[in-house]
Amino acid sequence: MLRRILIANRGEIAVRITRACRELDIETVAVYSEADRESLHVKYADHAYPIGPAPSAQSYLSIDRIIGVAKKSRAEAIHPGYGFLAENAGFAQRCKDEGIVFIGPSSQVIDQMGDKVKARQIMKAAGVPVVPGSDGILNSEQEVLQTAEAVGYPFMLKAVAGGGGKGLRLVRAQREVPSAFRAVRSEAASSFADPRLYVEKFIERPRHVEIQILADKYGRVIHLYDRERSIQRRHQKVLEESPAPGLDDRTRRRIGRIAIQGTRAVGYVGAGTLEFLLDQEKKFYFLEMNTRLQVEHAVTERVVGIDLVKAQIEVAAGGYLPWRQRHITQTGHAIECRIYAEDPENDFMPYPGRIEGLRLPEGMGLRNDCGVYEGAEVPIYYDPMIAKLITWGENRVEAILRMRRALREYQVRGIKTNIAFNQWILRHPRFMSGDFSTSFIDEEYRRISKDEVYPHKEIALASAAIAALHREHERTMGLLTKKANEPSQWRDQGKRDSLRAAGPRRGWKR
Amino acid sequence: MLRRILIANRGEIAVRITRACRELDIETVAVYSEADRESLHVKYADHAYPIGPAPSAQSYLSIDRIIGVAKKSRAEAIHPGYGFLAENAGFAQRCKDEGIVFIGPSSQVIDQMGDKVKARQIMKAAGVPVVPGSDGILNSEQEVLQTAEAVGYPFMLKAVAGGGGKGLRLVRAQREVPSAFRAVRSEAASSFADPRLYVEKFIERPRHVEIQILADKYGRVIHLYDRERSIQRRHQKVLEESPAPGLDDRTRRRIGRIAIQGTRAVGYVGAGTLEFLLDQEKKFYFLEMNTRLQVEHAVTERVVGIDLVKAQIEVAAGGYLPWRQRHITQTGHAIECRIYAEDPENDFMPYPGRIEGLRLPEGMGLRNDCGVYEGAEVPIYYDPMIAKLITWGENRVEAILRMRRALREYQVRGIKTNIAFNQWILRHPRFMSGDFSTSFIDEEYRRISKDEVYPHKEIALASAAIAALHREHERTMGLLTKKANEPSQWRDQGKRDSLRAAGPRRGWKR
């Protein structure tokens, strides 16, 4: 077994991996940028090493620095988490070259699956249905037009290296081809330094379903069933669940079998995810494979009862998967809400700053994966997701009602979050009935109304008045008791000041 | 369905019931004594009513006052939690007479099961094995001696109305009978106002196993498998788990079937627990039936996936149990540690006071049922249990390792707790191997050694020095900046003072 693992990440996922390691009696090595010295993942780890300035490119994306720390700290393995270097084939290769275990698949597999066209080809050859489209790379407007004839309109024109909602355009008619070709090609070149394009049929109002895979080095592959993450906003995922409400049991079994087929074809080792689009006739098409842990892995963990991070570590250490497919069952239903530091009333603008107050919900059927603490600073440099909340229920309705209850208990002060926005989703009749697609939010969400609805107007006014009275009273009391116990008061005051001085204090008025 | 429920309890169980109600869209009515105005269960409820002075007898045990609040608040039902009035037949009857739904079994059943001799007789008649002993009540030393002949030495002499470790004596030989008889009889008379006695054979180093039962009004009875709570200290439970490590699968199935038999014989409705002693030959004997929710119900909830409080409410509202026995399976393993406000270094003396700091552990497989918050006061009047922590694992080892990890994250400041004592249990080889009985702590626990072991001596000394330096620095800074921003400083200071004034501040030095 491994004795020391470097976690090349930050935030909630670094904390989550630290916890798994601790339960396995494995020591953890945290790395931190200058903006993260006081972050939770540093405090929780056994060892901690600085790796450079705040911008990711000079810290969390710096392969040399991370490898340097791994050697210095004598870490035997590196867990990349998600994001940053998690799907960087060069990093995986470098680890291998340096004799460090990379907790993830081989660089070859990462490379193949990172190239969307190559991935399509491999999966198609393995009998996995892919979205109809071009067989290879398209180099001219002419080639795009020819493929369009075969695929039909509307279709998506996509960059091979695209991702994160960038480098793609919907083309509805022939006359839109020239401008779309120019736009995607230039985006692809500028954002990914890779101008290659391909075409995929556009699926109307699809649902987004994915299959979690586990594979060991000895050829055993199992799937841990499905998740759905159709609730997204501008390609940013907001809410995920398992099992996928969009799947019936027959389709569920078929898609699971086919995902294993695809995984074997790639020679995959570790935890991975095959993403599929599900059309309105319940036909599914392979979209891409994520060769890492997903943000939403926790909903799967909850319904199948397997700790995916521990499984990753055991596989990476050369262990056998202890489960057979027939051991894996889905029990109940799990939902995950992501908590973002953002302002839903201001077009979801990220909202970094100091967390002045934090209270997490508790009780039956809840899991908090939280990357911050009361007093922590959400830095301006990284992803605004600060925490995840997962609820489980005997069935989907219970999971939803529990999530609503939990979000009512959730309090974050000092910054703005999407908690109220999550409540809006959970109360929406279309969400409740499971009748939604990836365009749900675009179709349904009008900015949370500013027409102020004040069900507890009197209570709010009374509270403000009580607080004002307290303030007044305390000011008077303070002046009176001033002489009596000066030193100790100043001492406490100073403590608080120095705490605040550690980072810019952010008021809630912007 | 019920629309409004009064919760006749306080602390973590009142909060836990409030959460279940909220998930069912049922309004909650909290009651509070003068000591509990600021307690968490009051803050979380929808409605709140004072019911009298701090001592339980004048508040949480006052049937008249609670019924009065139920009527005034138009609550349709009362959930008694555990303790207080939960097993008070008179209270159940009074509810019925007043047309209020009592969430629990009928007063007749509570009465029968509260009388240990009657309970023994009913169970014996239903084919449930009971600890060999007297068939009825013993009124004289002579009768005790006669029964002892049949049962054999050693045996337990017990008060019919006994409980909580009171009103019982172990008798090892004939010559001990006279003094034991006098002692138990007088204890029984003074503590329970009921001098009736009976005899049970003494089981050497037994394990304590219990079966969770659910029954509806229409004759359906299911069991939710077993729990073990052998880890106890002076009859105070410390740690519980499910499944019971002491049971093999054959015994598990048999004891479940027999528990259902017993439950049917009583005509039980609601959630209840049959307690058994398991001897070293794996023979089990009925001990008593608890006609209420148990503190440790959460470990069962976690492994069978059923919310017991919701089930209680549905049954009480006249609903059918939706499960058949074949639907109930145990998945993985769950452990509960109770967190007490007590001082393990001072003979586990209760340690009430203000909670200056509180950080709960989080992450996969954890459940916090916590009845307090940072800044809350643990009153001197009630049970010192402030919270429960439940962990789940794929198997017992994972659940234990996760609990160790979680307890490392758990921080309570301002009062003392048994967190370190729980760690001691979880690290004990005999606990790890499942080789223990109810006398485990008595046999193994020597007071946590005061021979100070200081693995991080330098770190602790450096931390104290840094804190001292901070204090010094802040005092200086405070004096310098004093003039500049006097009003706002005094304002904040006053706030803190008033917060502290709300209750006596307890230092950690006693």
Add this chain to the structure above:
Amino acid sequence: MAFIAKLGEQSYRVEIEETGKSVYRVSVDGNEFVVDGKKTGRTNYSLIVDNRSFEIEVDNAEDEYRVLVDGRSYHVHLVDERRVRVGDGQSDSQIQGRQRVSVPMPGKVIAVLVAEGDVVEKGHGLVIVEAMKMENEVRSPIAATVKDIRVKAGETVEGGAVLVIIE
């Protein structure tokens, strides 16, 4: 004590008097009720009003109170009535004048959506900035004319940098 409170578009007269230990008689525009209001944390209160229980958070800066009741945020502007009488009603006036539009975090300008001299509505998009891994549209806080554009597409901006000036 009497306050003039503003919540949303509406003004209220709020009178408050402590009649017992943390028990208050409150009147909102003459509508009277009794509040049992305990301070249970630095910014946390437990309120019981007519046996209804509320857990409240109150953040306060100057005369602004942000009150959280049951997951909903109420932004209350509260001033001592005596202060209002001597004249304190000009607080809203600045918002109509010249405004500098900025973003709080550093990022990269993806696109500028307006030109100098454009007349924009409140909420109209001005600039798209990529920051914290996301593209963010910076909108106009008021109806105004674009006076000065300080950035162009492709540029990197510091946190707090002025993007556009509108008037």
Add this chain to the structure above:
Amino acid sequence: MAFIAKLGEQSYRVEIEETGKSVYRVSVDGNEFVVDGKKTGRTNYSLIVDNRSFEIEVDNAEDEYRVLVDGRSYHVHLVDERRVRVGDGQSDSQIQGRQRVSVPMPGKVIAVLVAEGDVVEKGHGLVIVEAMKMENEVRSPIAATVKDIRVKAGETVEGGAVLVIIE
């Protein structure tokens, strides 16, 4: 700055100097190391020493510091070396004198285990009090003679009431 620290039975000389922003050079009895020590809460610190990371809680009252490291509590008595030199070594002396033994919470006396004049060891049980639903044995904090018993079995006592006086 230099402190004399007491931890358990042992005394240490602790020197500390802030060499950079919250970076300290610390020496314990001449054994030197560098601590990167950030204050991350009212009583919470994040320490990194030789790339080992520690999360610490420090509660402080007067010269007493209770330091929580990795779930273990360290009780440190810390005084400025200059103060020790002028003589501050008498803090332990009181513990040997006359002591009032009390319980912090109200309860009911179940049994008195000693009689006046008894000589008891440190840790010897004096009185059993039932409180907070449990029976609690109150033990002698020192080896002493029982001077005065103030309660008897069956009595109800207030919180803080003196039960026994020992000397």
